Amino acid sequence: MSESSPNTPESGDSGANTRDFNLAEFLRNETVGGIALVFATAVALILANTPASPLYNAVRDFHIGPDFLHLNLSVGDWAKDGLLAIFFFVAGLELKRELVVGELADRKRATLPVVAALGGMIVPAVLAYSVAHGAPGAAQAWAIPVATDIAFALGILSLTGSSIPSTARVFLLSLAVVDDLGAIIVIAVLFTSGLNMLALLAAVVLCAGYWYAQHKRITTPFLYVPLALAVWVAVHSSGVHATVAGVALGLLTRVRCDPGERASPSERLEHRLQPWSAGLVVPVFALFAAGVPIGAEALSELFQDRIAISVIVGLVLGKVLGIFGASFLAVKLGFGSPPQGVRWPDIAALGMLGGIGFTVSLLIAELSLPEEAAEIAKAAVLIASLIASLVAVLMLLVRGRRHRQAGTADL
Structure with missing residues (x-):
């Protein structure tokens, strides 16, 4: 989900580490991250729809961890x-960077992607709720199509949109940052029950300690790693979804460089963690979240389920209508202007990319619905994301050819 991090290798890097460093750079490539995500999803679907499914389910449901603080969890x-939580920590780092020194730091430049993101959250939610209204779970399932999978979306854009002006990528990235924040708020507010106030207070105190250590320019991982783990445990025990811990710590990390500092803590952490996030965290999550039965019977049931239909409508139609419509209104009303070189058909293609829900949509499906209903909703997310991906690829290829013909491609 993250923009390629700045090239900020540690000063201690040497030729002996060249192989590892090259692997990390390889994993930072957005295309590679998208491919890893697709591969993990394909493996999950194969395992869930073949005779290997009992073994797959047994591994996924195997419990491990201490009972203390309710940490005896399934795989x-x-x-x-x-x-x-690592994925969301990287998202928090990127969000903080964009808010302080990036595209969202300038109010005028930030207006259009912010408005587009809001449209891309509100319209899918309204459409999904309208379609599912009256069905069991509709009061929660409207949130499923709110999210955009930026790792997938940027990967497809980098694969098929090379002739699209680079400002389109900045617009999509900024839009996704706001979208991520909205999804995080939805998870924190909508799916928090039975708050443990003592644990929540402990999380707040620990987060304050993290901020203080950042303020005092402490750099040792021997403080930050245990502190981050303690924050995660406290948030998990509080009843708030544990991924919120990652976002909170990301937002508390310093993003401005001190005089003489090669890179800020945010840049260094993103540089180190982004390959792990793209190459391990998101694919492993997809491996265990995307394994849903999609046989003929399951597909038949899917297209008769109003929640599933609402998810598909929300992602495939709601996202493009919301992003394009909000952008169009913002420009016409004078609140924003399109990125340089980007035309309205390009905005429509980017809006269709927003229909790739995947990671966070799968997470919200699991959090919002009972197990059986969640499986159907997750299958709907996969179908909708596939449709949105294919349509977006066609639109981007057409737009790329038009840009090349017009001589306006940013090469």
Whole structure:
């Protein structure tokens, strides 16, 4: 989900580490991250729809961890609550950087992607709720199509949109940053029950300690790693979804360089963690979240289920209508202007990319619905994301050819 991090290798890097460093750079490539995500999803679907499914389910549902603080979790829950916190920590780092020194720091430049992101959240939610209204779970399932999978979206854009002006990528990235923040708020507010106020207070105090250590320019990982783990445990025990811990710590990390500092803590952490996030965290989450039955019977049931239909409508139609419509209104009303070189058909193609829900949509499906209904909703997310991907690829290829013909491609 993250923009390629700045090239900020540590000063201690040497030729002996060249192989590892090259692997990290390889994993930072957005295309590679998208491919890893697709591969993990394909493996999950194969395992869930073949005779290997009992073994797959047994591994996913195997419990491990101490009972203390309710940490005896299934492997699937560790991927969802534990590993994915790293993904959200990287998202928090990127969000903080964009808000302080990036595209969202300038109010005028930030207006259009912010408005587009809001449209891309509100319209899918309204459409999904309208379609599912009256069905069991509709009061929660409207949130499923709100999210955009930026790792997938940027990967497809880098694969098929090389002739699209680079400002389109900046627009998509900025839009996704706001979208991520909205999804995080939805998870924190909508799917928090039975708050443990003592644990929540402990999380707040620990986060304050993290901020103080950043303020005092402490750099040792021997403080930050235990502190981050303690924050995660406290947030998990509080009843708030544990991934919120990652976002909170990311937002508390310093993003401005001190005089003489080669890179800020945010840049260094993103540089180190982004390959792990793209190459391990997100694929492992997809491996255990995307394994849903999609046979003929399951597909028949899917297209008769109003929740599933609402998810598909929300992602495939709601996202493009919301992003394009909000952008169009913002420009016409004078609140924003399109990125340089980007035309309205390009905005429509980017809006269709927004229909790739995947990672966070799968997470919200698991959090919002009972297990059986969640499986159908997750299958709907996969179908909708596939449709949105294919349509977006066609649109981007057409737009790329038009840009080349017009001589306006940013090469």
